Every structure is written in structure tokens, then in C-alpha cells.
Amino acid sequence: MGDPRPGEVLLPFDPGARADGSVSFIGTIRSPWGPDDCPKNIGRARETGKAAHIELIEGYGGGLLGLAIGQPVILLYWMDRSRRDIVVQRPGHADGPRGVFALRSPARPNPVAMATVRITSLDPEAGRIGIDAIDVFDGTPLIDLKPWLETVDLPPAV
């Protein structure tokens, strides 16, 4: 992502230059998508019928023990091609400015994005996990994979 648009508001500092902790990539998301054809959201990615998979870095395959094919999981991945300092944004789909915490924009103080997907295959030895679909570029770095749990991940009842 490039320069701020008119009406956008910048932080007085760059969060990318304030290192309170470090992330370590655990693998790579392999998708059919590049900058020219990546679906705008995961719903559209699913509609294409095109699957994706994850390649874990060597050493992490054992971490899959207990996961099952068909299970929903949450992927956390690192969207580090975007600016981190745009606190008020003007997304094309909205009719006015929006705060970064009201958006799922990749341009955010910490570029951690998430997708909830379903496991379609599991190969712990090769560190390979098939998933139903995803709306990210091929090669996007993965930082976590968690089981999706109804008791934790659904919003509380009103």
C-alpha cells in the first residue's frame, strides 16, 4: 500500500519502528493468487473453488498432533507490505473515513491478519496442511494456526 489518501490520518510515529516483541514465521501460505487476481475476501476465494495449502518450516510438523481433517482452524498471517501508521483510513468501499480498528485493512499498527478455514488434508511429516480456500497472495508468511472453538470464538450472546 502506498501513500495516505486525502482525509486519512497518520500516527505521529511508525509502529514498525517500535519493537516491543518479535514474530517468527512458522510457515508459508501457498495460494493460487497474486497481486492481479487475488479475491477481495475469503467468500469470493471460496466461490472460485480453488484450494490452498500451508507449508510449515522444518521442526513444526509435530505441532499438528491432534488436529483432524474437516476441523475449522484460525490462521494468523503477516501482511507486511502495508504501512502501519494510518490510524484513520478512507477505504474505497466505505462512504467516509473509518478508524483502523473498525476495518480489516492490512494497513494496521501490527499487520496480523486472520482467516478461519477448514482443514482438507494433513501431512505432519511434510509439514503440509491443505485448506479449503484463502484470499491472500501466494507466499504470505504464517505466524500461527489455532483450533477454532465455538465456546471461545463466537461472540457472546447479547
Added chain:
Amino acid sequence: MGDPRPGEVLLPFDPGARADGSVSFIGTIRSPWGPDDCPKNIGRARETGKAAHIELIEGYGGGLLGLAIGQPVILLYWMDRSRRDIVVQRPGHADGPRGVFALRSPARPNPVAMATVRITSLDPEAGRIGIDAIDVFDGTPLIDLKPWLETVDLPPAV
């Protein structure tokens, strides 16, 4: 978390020493809980009826523009008191070893935890967000806040 238990498997490296990217804290979660009385999960935290809130670091209040009271949001927070290299774990609640990616354990390669909560109050000027409940220690660092979206955050239909 301390030393590995019998049967646990360590990575041959420490992910905490592999910095592929940096996180920057955006605020602090203020909860009623410390190490002695913290509920074991968010369901139990809700049952206590005790609320919590977030204090954003100066500069981030504008990022709340467009959020509404009552809206569900996802908090990402940083659990950096745990080891990052235990790839197969033996949690007390399970009958055998489990891979880290099959668990929501705070001991994981990247200590990013998540909670889906409901906004109960909003003060952008003070950078203060009330939430219904949470199961973390008072003072836990926050790294992101995202709107929960049904179209994105529910698992795909089978």
C-alpha cells in the same frame, strides 16, 4: 510457564530469537484478574459478571472511528510470559500429548492470543474501550482490535 513436562517435545531452536518482524503494543488490557484468580477461559470470565476495559496508547483513539457499542470485536494480545519452543505439549486437561497448533495454549511460537468480546463503552478521546469480559491478567499488552465479521470469522459450511 516453566520447564517442559515429561513427554513434551521442544523445537531445535527458539522462535523468540528469530525476528522476522516486530510487534508494537497499541494498548493495555485492564482486567480484574491476576495469576491467582484468572478464570481458565472466557466463558468462566463472563460467568463472574466482571467487566474489563482497554486503554489505548496515545495516538490510537482515532482508530476507533466507526465502531459501535454492542459490536463484537476480536482482540489480539501478546502472551509473552510463556516459552515459545514447546511444539508437542501435555496439557492437564487432555489425555495425551497435543501439538501446539491443536491447542490454544499461550506457550506457542508466536504468543498471539485472541478473544472475541463485545464493546460495552467507547471513549475515543481517552482511548478507552469497555468490553464485556476477558480471561487475561490485568496489564496484558494489546496488539490489535478488529471488527468480528460473520462473513469472515465463521467457519465455512461443511
